[in-house]
Amino acid sequence: MAASENNLKVDEKMVQEKEAAFARFIQEQGLKTTRQRNTIVSVFFRLRGHISVEELLIEVKKVNPRIGYATVYRTLHLLVESSLVEERRFGDGLARYEGHSDVEHHDHMICLECGQIMEFFNPRLEALQEQLAEENNFEIYRHRLELYGACKDKDACAVRAKKKGAQA
Amino acid sequence: MAASENNLKVDEKMVQEKEAAFARFIQEQGLKTTRQRNTIVSVFFRLRGHISVEELLIEVKKVNPRIGYATVYRTLHLLVESSLVEERRFGDGLARYEGHSDVEHHDHMICLECGQIMEFFNPRLEALQEQLAEENNFEIYRHRLELYGACKDKDACAVRAKKKGAQA
DNA sequence: TTGAATCACGAAAACAGTTTTCAATATCGA
């Protein structure tokens, strides 16, 4: 029911579908297809997890070093508008972007030690929220649930924390 | 089980207890009692709901116009450190501060039409989260649940929305 | 009570993340 963010290869077929969907969105909106947008989108969908703008920019620059912040920001907004990507904020002050995963909607557990972000979904949780909203005469459009804490597997967690520390 | 943010008068006795608790905190930390801090804390605890820095500053300036941003920010940090106040971020980019309400921990429903923020708490929800964390070998330190949507009472909601629009 | 050490203040500058501006360039339909 839960999926860590670094356990699977990216599904090439799915990536291509998403690229196509984005291309369609661009056309529908009467916008223009550009090399920069293609590069950014292509790179983004081949990354996994919850990507910050900076992380994305670094990867994008490996393909085309002349692409700058502004274009990455702008393209991410387009991706969000196209509903292919969701923006999330986990309280560290920077936006993170997430290409839809296999689980349509999901919540997050965030380990404060190693930074790992796990996704989960539970229908009982969803139902309970609906019920509480009902009781308060409230209609839910969307919600956000984040559990902050720590992995219980301290060894694996320490390894991840070290890796993260090294690359920073 | 739910409490809106503008249904009650502030309990003067409770406010004074909190002021006293803050004074104690300042002493314990070896910090200094100042007129500015007293003003800010006093004004803050007499406001209800989820206060932004700007909202607080406006009120504080009515008492002492010479108090500036920096001192308000600094005092809010002290309030958070003292555990008398919690910082929240609802994704509109600015921090909001909340003096502990009668409900110790609680979650939020946020109406996107009128801006009303309702608090709620449900033990089944908490238990379910613990269970899901357990299943994922995860230990929760704290969590955040926000339901974004709209009041079903459209009339009351419209009144609030109008009031909010007027003051902005 | 006074004085020295220290802390806190306020204004402005710095900062981080993000958005906008603007001149140059690329795209796309006619």
Next chain:
DNA sequence: TCGATATTGAAAACTGTTTTCGTGATTCAA
């Protein structure tokens, strides 16, 4: 291909927040 229009990249602007720095308060020991 041409021309209207959208997009780009670099830099400036912006927003919310934090820090700096010179000045002013507070505290506590003498």
